[in-house]
Amino acid sequence: MSKTRNGTIAFWCLCAAALVVAVVGGSVIAQVTQGKTRPMKTSHWMAGVMKTSSGALRKGLSSTPADDKAWKQLEISAALLNEASYVLMADGRCPDAVWANAVEKTLREGSASLLKAIEAKDVAAAKTALSATTKSCKECHTKHRS
Ligand code: HEC
Structure with missing residues (x-):
């Protein structure tokens, strides 16, 4: 094989390697912001579920909830945060x-305790569980929210 021919082969190998890096790298970004096959963007879920539910819980637990209806609203928000720990792992x-740790450990376990505390109408335990749950936000955002 001539020197030029080896050079040409090396050039095409480099191009192929660069393409693989670009495609794999690109799909990692796409996973984080959108998932692989469904139309929902991560930012939709964040604004519609994470921010709304954690805000409602923070506000709702700032004093003792007035009645069963108010507790029910908190229960719904906590259940949504728990379900989020499955949604955020889905669709690649x-x-x-x-x-994975922020979602399957911090968010899932925190929101499960939160839900229990709310079902028991225990404000102090619910507040503790809420701060454990919202540690997941920072844990993930530090690395993945640009
Ligand atoms: C497993 C990772 C992860 C967890 C856990 C997480 N987030 Fe996010 N969040 C993201 C990513 C990634 C973005 C950036 C999305 C983008 O801009 O495409 C984001 C963006 C946001 C945004 C901006 C949305 C917008 O409209 O652009 C808000 C608000 C937000 N997160 C709130 C929260 C709250 C509150 C929590 C915790 C209760 C939370 N997030 C937990 C990954 C996470």
């Missing part, structure tokens, strides 16, 4: 262990 969205 999870890129790494930081994401």
Whole structure:
């Protein structure tokens, strides 16, 4: 084989490698912001569920909820945050262990305790569980929210 021919082969190998890196790298970004097959963007879920539910819980637990209706609203928000721990792992969205830990440990376990505390109408326990739950926000955002 001539030197030029080897050079040409090396050039095409480099191009192919660069393409693989670009495609794999690109799909990691796409997973985080959108998932792989469904239309919902991560930012939709964040604004519609994460921010709304955690805000409602913070506000609702700032004093003792007035009645069963108010507790019911908190229960709904806590259940949504718990369900989020499944949605955020679905559709190829999870890129790494930081994401997985924030979702499957911090968010899922925190919101499960939160739901229990709310069902028991225990404000103090619910507040503690809410701060454990919302640790997941920072845990994930530090690495994945640009
Ligand atoms: C597993 C990762 C993860 C967790 C957990 C998480 N977020 Fe996010 N969040 C993101 C990513 C990624 C973005 C950036 C999305 C984008 O801009 O495409 C984001 C963006 C946001 C935004 C901006 C949305 C917009 O309209 O652009 C808000 C608000 C938000 N998150 C709130 C929260 C709250 C509150 C929590 C916790 C209760 C939380 N997030 C937990 C990953 C996460």
